[in-house]
Amino acid sequence: MTKSMESVEERPKATVIDGRAFAQTLRAEIAVNAASFADRQGRQPGLAVVLVGDDPASHVYVSAKVRQASEAGIASFPHRLDSSTSESELLALIAALNADERVDGILVQLPLPNHIDENMVIEAIDPAKDVDGFHPYNVGRLHAGKPSLVPCTPLGCLLLLQERLGDLSGLKAVIVGRSNIVGKPMAQLLLNAHCTVTVVHSRSRDLPKECRQADILVVAAGRPGMIGADYIKPGATVIDVGINRLEDDAGRARLVGDVDFAAVSPIAGALTPVPGGVGPMTIACLLRNTVSAANSRS
Numbered sequence: 001m002t003k004s005m006e007s008v009e010e011r012p013k014a015t016v017i018d019g020r021a022f023a024q025t026l027r028a029e030i031a032v033n034a035a036s037f038a039d040r041q042g043r044q045p046g047l048a049v050v051l052v053g054d055d056p057a058s059h060v061y062v063s064a065k066v067r068q069a070s071e072a073g074i075a076s077f078p079h080r081l082d083s084s085t086s087e088s089e090l091l092a093l094i095a096a097l098n099a100d101e102r103v104d105g106i107l108v109q110l111p112l113p114n115h116i117d118e119n120m121v122i123e124a125i126d127p128a129k130d131v132d133g134f135h136p137y138n139v140g141r142l143h144a145g146k147p148s149l150v151p152c153t154p155l156g157c158l159l160l161l162q163e164r165l166g167d168l169s170g171l172k173a174v175i176v177g178r179s180n181i182v183g184k185p186m187a188q189l190l191l192n193a194h195c196t197v198t199v200v201h202s203r204s205r206d207l208p209k210e211c212r213q214a215d216i217l218v219v220a221a222g223r224p225g226m227i228g229a230d231y232i233k234p235g236a237t238v239i240d241v242g243i244n245r246l247e248d249d250a251g252r253a254r255l256v257g258d259v260d261f262a263a264v265s266p267i268a269g270a271l272t273p274v275p276g277g278v279g280p281m282t283i284a285c286l287l288r289n290t291v292s293a294a295n296s297r298s
Contacts, residue, residue, distance in 0.1 A: 156281025
């Protein structure tokens with residue numbers, strides 16, 4: 001056995017970052033802030049969730065959002081629409097929600113049916129109620145380093161990193177994936193936190209080498225288990241955003257991330273699991289954004 005292999009085997013396993021526990025604490029803080037808002041304004045903060053179509057995973061996710069909103073003292077206004085709903089009908093609903101003073105946040109569950117233009121729908125939402133943080137106005141403010149509503153998953157990742165590492169200034173961060181939903185806003189949040197940031201993607205050269213430079217590695221590639229031991233700097237903090245559903249030979253489903261947890265755990269300093277890492281933070285940050293939007297509008 002080589003010395004390098006011995007050192008890996010003897011190194012303690014990475015600390016598992018418990019997203020469920022952190023999200024529970026965050027939801028308790030949100031409930032206090034929501035109650036304070038209700039005392040001042042005489043109403044609860046309001047969240048409208050719009051679901052178009054019959055995707056089972058989306059239905060489960062929307063139900064979880066509505067339930068957790070209620071538990072945090074946020075009024076929910078769910079709208080479940082048939083998959084045949086036209087683009088004009090959806091835009092009319094959004095216009096009505098924009099004008100509804102009971103509604104502080106509007107979330108349209110993605111993906112939408114193919115006959116509906118997602119960009120048009122996102123841009124129709126009042127930026128002050130855009131709790132997903134996808135409207136170009138909020139995207140621009142994030143990139144300008146100004147206060148804005150921030151996409152929920154990257155925000156959850158940032159909060160987990162700050163809880164684990166404290167001040168992020170000067171740390172080298174590598175983001176795997178450049179989507180508008182996770183990769184790009186995550187990079188901007190870390191830039192705003194004074195990290196040195198690199199974004200890598202499917203066309204990047206020598207991806208493992210790039211990732212091994214990272215003190216912070218955030219993976220949002222959508223490829224199960226793609227990040228192995230040779231991608232990890234010893235002691236790095238690894239945030240796995242991937243959620244991939246795999247089936248075994250018997251047809252049993254399980255969720256796995258984009259990071260090979262077993263391979264990476266002996267090398268990383270800290271690592272989020274899948275499930276139980278980033279996922280619970282996404283809904284908690286949606287609720288946080290809703291209360292922030294309510295306070296900004298009051």
